[in-house]
Amino acid sequence: MKIIGMFWFYFLALGVSGYAIFAYGFFPLGSLVHPDMKVVYLAHQAGIYTHIFASAVALTLSPFQFTAGLRNRWPQVHRMIGRTYLGVxxxxxxxxxxxxxxxxxxxxxAKIGFAGLALCWLFTGVCAFLAIRRGEVQEHRKWVVRNVSLTLAAVTLRIYLPSSMVAGIPFEVAYPVIAWLCWVPNLVVAELLFNKSGRGLLKLKQMRGLA
Structure with missing residues (x-):
């Protein structure tokens, strides 16, 4: 299951980042999005290009942060990737x-939804960086998981948008909801994962204590 999960992680993260680079690097800006969004993109080209390509960097590098072999065998490479992931x-x-x-x-x-995503993404990134600077490896890993769950909002956004279109939901209705749906459940799943692993660790300690 772990191998299958990592495969999908790599596939979706690299696939969406590749799509973003292809769509915005080889087509006119905004040509593949809703006409009203195209107007916004054209009016703020520096902002959208910076966001698209920086986010593509984050998506591309995120799976490698969870590759145990890379982290254990080449820790310097792991740190370099982590700094690029967070800094760029x-x-x-x-x-x-x-x-x-x-x-x-x-x-x-939609504005508040995407603003909340950006603020949480920045906040969890800062917390991950500060934790590893203090030498708190476990806390660092937790904050990285939270942060990457928000990075994957780019993936879930591109799952929900076509799904809403197939379901016949008007774009004007679906988009504000997806502005929240693309990241809040991701963060909830990350927190549930911590709670589950924490309970498992507690049970293991209790079993060792009885032994």
Whole structure:
């Protein structure tokens, strides 16, 4: 199951980042999105290009942070990837995402949703960095999982959008909801994962104590 999960992690993260680079690097800006969003993109080209390509960096590098072989055999490479992920992908992607959220299509609900995503992405990134600087490896890993769950909002967004279209939900109705749906459940799953692993560790300690 772990191998299958990592396969899908790599496949979706690299697939969406590749799509973003292809769509925005080889086609006119905004040509593959809703017409109203195209107007916003054209009016804020620096912001959207920075966000797209910084986020693509974060998506591309995120699976490698969870590759145990790389982390254990080449820790320096792991650190270099982590610094690039946080310093380029999350920092630039989050700040540009926060800027673009002000101009997001979908009214106040969408604007606040995407702003919340950007702020949480930046906050969890800072917490992950500070934790490893203090030498708190376990806390660092927890914050990285939270952060990557938010990075994967780019993936879930591109799952929900076509799904809503297939379901016949008008774009104007679906998009503000997806602005929240693309990241809040991801973060909830990350927290549930910590709770489950914490309970398992507690049971293991109790069993060892009885033995």
């Amino acid at each position: 992908g999350v920092a630039l992607g989050g700040l540009s995402g926060l800027y673009m959220s002000v101009h997001a299509f979908g009214g106040p609900v």
